[in-house]
Amino acid sequence: MxxxxxxxxxxxxxxxxxxxxxxxxxxxxxxxxxxxxxxxxxxxxxxxxxxxxxxxxxxxxxxxARVPANHPGRRIAEAVRGEALRAAVEAYQHAKMSGLCQEGAWDLALDAIKHLDLDSILDRLPES
Ligand SMILES: [Zn+2]
CATH class of the missing domain: 2.40.50 (OB fold (Dihydrolipoamide Acetyltransferase, E2P))
Structure with missing residues (x-):
């Protein structure tokens, strides 16, 4: 949109x-x-x-969305998606700047998603 x-x-x-x-x-x-x-x-x-x-x-x-926009889990899902994207892009760019090949950069990007600090994401969400 x-x-x-x-x-x-x-x-x-x-x-x-x-x-x-x-x-x-x-x-x-x-x-x-x-x-x-x-x-x-x-x-x-x-x-x-x-x-x-x-x-x-x-x-x-x-x-x-099939699920209503005000679904209580939507903020968490959006926060996790945003953080996963940020972590993957950051790891990928860092890997490429360090001279890693495409496959190595992808491995690091996926590792960054696997090792997301979920507590940190939840800490940043406002209580509701
Ligand atoms: Zn919008």
């Missing part, structure tokens, strides 16, 4: 995240050759991107 960019912030690892008008967000990384977005490092260019449409995967997921 197309949503407009309303702003940008950095996550706790320093990666840029686009804020969308639906209230969701989307990571915007500049990590060539996987993601080539040199404009992210310029405040002027980020301001120029305000109002531009991006696909919101979370809105797509909610629209297609």
């Amino acid at each position: 197309k949503r407009n960019i309303t702003g940008f912030h950095r996550d706790r690892l320093g990666d840029w995240v686009a804020d969308l008008d639906c209230g969701h967000s989307r990571h915007m990384r500049h990590n060539p050759p996987l993601a080539n977005r040199p404009w992210l490092n310029s405040e002027t260019e980020r301001i120029r991107m305000l109002g531009v449409e991006l696909d919101c995967q979370t809105c797509d997921d909610l629209a297609a």
Whole structure:
């Protein structure tokens, strides 16, 4: 679902995240050759991107969901998915920068998912 960019912030690892008008967000990384977005490092260019449409995967997921959007487990599921993606991408990029082959980088990315710190994810979720 197309949503407009309303702003940008950095996550706790320093990666840029686009804020969308639906209230969701989307990571915007500049990590060539996987993601080539040199404009992210310029405040002027980020301001120029305000109002531009991006696909919101979370809105797509909610629209297609069999389970109601307010299901009590949805926040946890979304947090785990987000953390798994972050850990896999970070491990993959680190492996490639360290000179590992594609297969080695994938192994490390999968290891990062296998060793996710679930307590840490749950600690960051607001109590409800
Ligand atoms: Zn959304």
